Amino acid sequence: MGLDVDKINNTEQMVKRVVLKTLLAKVEEINRTVEDLKKSLGYFEKKYGMATETFYQEFIQGILDDNMDFFEWKATKDMLDELKIEKEALLGVLK
Template sequence: MAKVKVVGVTKHPKKHVRKVVAKAVEARLREVITSVAKVEKSLRDFETKYGMATESFYKRHLSGELQENMDFMEWRACKEILDDLLEEKALLEEIST
């Protein structure tokens, strides 16, 4: 269960509210973990296709060294989505047990 403290007035018992919120946090964490795995697979596919690590690609792409194409746009988006998902995952893990 997530470490949740109910502050303020609610018409529901605080214990019940904590349980509902904890379950929601845990459900979202499972969704994020699933999404991370999918995005990581996409990144591995791009790395294999282009023979380059994602971090290296990302730096070169941001610097303008690489010519823009649809794959590179998608690769960049996947990398940025993964960064966001990992940040969210860390937050969710911090508040769950």
């Protein structure tokens, strides 16, 4: 019995389609989460009257107090930054 090359090729194509579909679904999930995180950042920016980048620098330098909102704001920005990196990595694989 020899190898069925057509069957192997069909299986490879099926696996590639499944992997591609999974990666695209993950990118879409990231996009939705990114939008939610951006809304949260907008809420904090409006509430405290400063841009997230300004807040972040002041927070990590210890200029701001230990307000629980500030910890949440920082965590939200950190998550957003991590998701952007993850998305870029996934898109790099898809190219």
